[in-house]
Amino acid sequence: MQRSLMNMSRLAVRPSSLPLYRAGAFTSVRQLPYRGFATSRGAFAEAAKEGKEESSEEPAATEETDPVAEVTAKLEKKDKELSEMKDRYLRSVADFRNLQETTKREIQKAKDYALQKFAKDLIESVDNFGHALNAVKPETLETNPEVANLYEGVKMTRDIFEKTLSKYGLEKIEPVGEQFDPNRHEATFEVPQPDKEPGTVFHVQQPGFALNGRVLRAAKVGIVKGSE
Incomplete structure (x- = not known):
């Protein structure tokens, strides 16, 4: 009896002691003796399949900047800034020159x-010379040599004085024979004269003066x- 029990134990152990992964022993996962291993193998297959599907998807398109276009845009921007700066420079130079002028x-x-x-004050002195010379009558100059000499002295002084004033831009306005100009003349009276053109100055009651054209x-x- 003891021998029969030992034989039975050998028969029970022998199948489990056979190698499970012998070449050609199983043709599919379902023939494996353990159901848990088959389940794990299926899970791995599904995971690999999902990974393959995910990897087969096209990657998101990324925008790649063209270096040539980028450099061209920068050059255009710099050219625009240079043009604006040149325009401001030219305007500044023109403004500065206008300011200089x-x-x-x-x-x-x-x-x-x-x-x-000062010239306005000197005009009164010139008027006084004129008043002094106009006060002497022509017959007195002919009969009185002393008055005639004094007259000539005053006249020479007046001429030198007026010449000195004209050197500094002060000129006398004596428009006899000229057309009336309201900017330079002040009409005090009018007299009809058939032999002269209307509007012509025929008499100067008081001479005018201009300083450098003013x-x-x-x-x-x-x-x-x-x-x-």
């Missing part, structure tokens, strides 16, 4: 009219009246 004109104008107030005092004149 304006300043130069203002300085020259200030120089030209710096003596304006009228300081208009000349008071009499003009020819036109026929109505």
Whole structure:
């Protein structure tokens, strides 16, 4: 009996002692003696299949910047900035030159009219010379040599004085025979004269003066009246 029990135990153990993974022993996973192994193998197969499907999907398209286009855009931007800077530079140079010209004109104008107030005061002295000379009658000059000499001295002084004033831009306005100009003349009276053109200055009551072309005092004149 003991021998029969030992034989039975050998028969029970022998199948389990056979190698399970002998070459060609099983043709599929289902023939494996263990169901748990088959389940794990199926799970692995599904995971591999899902991974393959995921890997087969096309990757998301990524935007790749063209280096040539990028450099071209930067150059265009720099060219635009350079053009704007050049335009601002030219405008600044033009403004500066205009400022220089304006300043130069203002300085020259200030120089030209710096003596304006002083010249107005000197005009009265010139008028006084004229009043002194006009006070002497022609017959007195013929009969009185002393008065004639004094007259000539005063006249020479007046001429030198006026010449000195003209050197600094102060000129006398004596428009006899000229057409009336309201910017330079002041009409005090009108007299009709058939032999002269209407509107012509025929008499200077008081001479005018101009400093470097600017009228300081208009000349008071009499003009020819036109026929109505």
